[in-house]
Amino acid sequence: MNNDNNTIIDLPDQATARIPQPNFISKENGLMSWLLTGDHKRIAILYLISITFFFFIGGALAGLIRLELLTPQADLMATDTYNKVFTMHGIIMIFLFLVPSVPATLGNFFIPMMIGAKDLALPKVNLLSWYLYMTGGILALYAMITGGVDTGWTFTTPLSTHYVNTNVITTGFAIFVAGFSSIFTGLNFIVTIHKMRAPGMTWFRLPLFVWAHYAASILMVLGTPVLAIAIVLVMLERAFGIGVFDPAKGGDPLLFQHLFWFYSHPAVYIMILPGMGVISEVISTFSRKRIFGYTAVAFSSVAIAVFGFFVWAHHMFIMGISNYAVLVFSLLTMLVAVPSAIKIFNWTFTLYKGSITFETPMLYAFGFMGLFTIGGMTGVFLGASGTDIHLTETYFIVAHFHFVMVGGMLMAFLAGIHFWWPKMTGRMYPEKISQLAAVVTFIGFNLTFFPQFILGVLGMPRRYASYPPEFQVLNVFSTAGATILGVGYLLPVLYLIWSLKYGAIAGSNPWQATGLEWQTQSPPLTENFVVMPVMDHEAYDYEWLESQKAKEVASAG
Amino acid sequence: MSEETKHAEQEHHIVGPGVYVVIFLALLVGTALTVWASFLELGPWNPIIALAIATAKATLVVLFFMHVKYSTKLTKLTVFAGIFTFMILVSMTLADYISRAWGSW
């Protein structure tokens, strides 16, 4: 029992503790038992390895971008190559990293456990999702190696259909395939959450992580198919010249953008909602308090999902849509910020009068709250069409989305990985170096991206390999920050792998957290639970946890 | 097996051939009607009538062939969610195109 006030970590006696056998990792051996598994936990690990792989490729491309932008001239690579680098960076980071990051790893692993089920509703579809993801990913890499694509991740027509000579069709097809991976994951989650909850697990006893994934899954299921058809039309236009986006034949290039952004705006909520789910869990655990306004946070997740469908044309304010459309979409964009803000307020009120400790997941969560707030607020600035006209297509946009996606989502992902690492592997990661990595990441991030807000306001356009010399100083800061950020991301890979062999044995509940997943062994059994749990308490019920412990002590004695 | 009888009684209202025959005939009538209507000169009403008849036919298929009339609230909500999202896509995109013709302000 750890009575140290500075931490809530509670590990078993290391002299006698062992990794429990059997567990889902040791149950079956051999490559085929992993490649043909139906176990949601194994599929989650497969995803974790693959997205980490793609993350570092995307990161290397980011490194190339920042290297080029050290100097005002386009002197490191040809401008066409630079276009390919930032395009592939965007495609890999968005479709192959951010979209599946939390849902496919932590969501896959923990949703069944959190609701008291033995697996997701459709295990074979889950495995199919991973194979579709890998197929899409490998195709994207193939496209990159055999010439790349330079349209920007947004594939804007008519550039992508009529003016470039690069692997648009291959890359488009890769994203098409990866999109179905996302659709099937979302479909699986919705069905599971509706139909597989344990007795007593009512909707309002679910962890907010589950609510967040439910909302994100609605977006995945309803939004991604529209991206699919947009890509199909681009491929047909390129291959056969059907004319649907070709002004010479009467087509409207803007139609592509409507279809593309109809998905891609909800996509940003697909990316952030699961991260917000992680933050709810982490903030509750490390303040030892129920999330303030559980119902508000739950409903705000769904509200973000619903409103997220109404605002897509705020990406198109300068593209030629009517002024009336600009007006309506700008107003609606103001609305969609409200549920996100509600969450931030509720998390803050959770912290108030909580018993706060600063383990690594909590450090990342604090980072999230600050950086996501800045990113989200700048989103409101951009949602106002008057300011957007000046700031769009500048580095302000780049800074905005990196704040929400990297400062927000990626930090939430790291928070989740660290929070659930002991449950997934049975081992604790080394706390000191991980706290150092979190701080390094935070510093590196701010140094990289804050100057970009200033650059944007000063007028530096995005997607250019060269820029006016007066912008160099800020660009140098940004590149320096990127180097530090790289270190911050590399450290976890190293120490997490280290911890697999040398980390402390974690036991079933090192954080003394509520939630059904913490009531089982670490790593869990293949079937999660030996006996189906019956849920008889509310979510985040720390009193219930205390009474469980008291019962344990009583019965052990 | 108690499981199966429960399965048969609770959720599983078995729709009989009689209903299917009636719906099938109704769909054929609808088809004939919509083809006939397309040969009439009704100005702006032509597309409206065509879509209305198509929607009526689709509704019959959804309610009876796809058993939604006898399904749970969840199924009905799911169907509604799909239609709603589709309507958002169509209507808000079309709103842009239509309002372009109104001029700058």
Next chain:
Amino acid sequence: MPDNSAIAHGAQESVSAANNANGANSAHPEHPPYLRHHFESVEQQADTTNFAMWLFLLTEVMFFGGLFTAYLIYRNWYYPAFVAGSHQLNVIWGTLNTVVLIGSSFTMAMGVWCAETRRRRGLVLSLSLTFVLGLCFLGIKSIEYHEKWEKHHVPGAHYSLQSFVDPQSDPEVFKEYHDKALMPDMARHTEIYFSLYFAMTGMHALHMIIGIGILAFMIYRARAGAYTSGHVTFVENFGLYWHFVDIIWIYLFALLYLISRHQ
């Protein structure tokens, strides 16, 4: 949500499943062989897979939705071109196809009823009729596509505006509709009409082909009695898919073929 008695049953189930090597799909004394072990009951499994199929159909609605959006926009912009293009489609073939597909929906619904009431021969017959009608549909479609190819109305390199700038060069259609000649720029927009025609009916036909393939598999399994011993979910869920494909065609027919057939 499953009721508690099913869960108590399931609890014993999961203990025995935990002890069961590999959880293979063998029949235990307590439940039928087609019950997957992560489900507590047959009812939960049927309910869940049904809901999953509905969600999949939602994704299809949104997928086709993009095409319908494009169609509605361009029909609004280029109405004369769309009328002229639509006159190039044979309304008899189209109506016949609609009747064929509605018929196949009927036979599919009958198939579901046969599965539910354990009529093995009835099920095989219904599925076979559905299969045949599906093939009929595709056959008629390929006749139509071939005709379009012959008349150079397939978008791309070989597209020809001849029939639209000079309607009298196309006597069969001119006889029926006496279309006026289109201005060259409006005539060019007929290519968009045909792009959407091929994209939408082509995507629909692709879904039909997949459905027919699954039907072939189902007929083979139905003959062995796989769906007439209480496990009807596969047939039911496929039925949902097939009816959905029918609904898409109902709208395609109205929008593509029936734009304005009056003189």
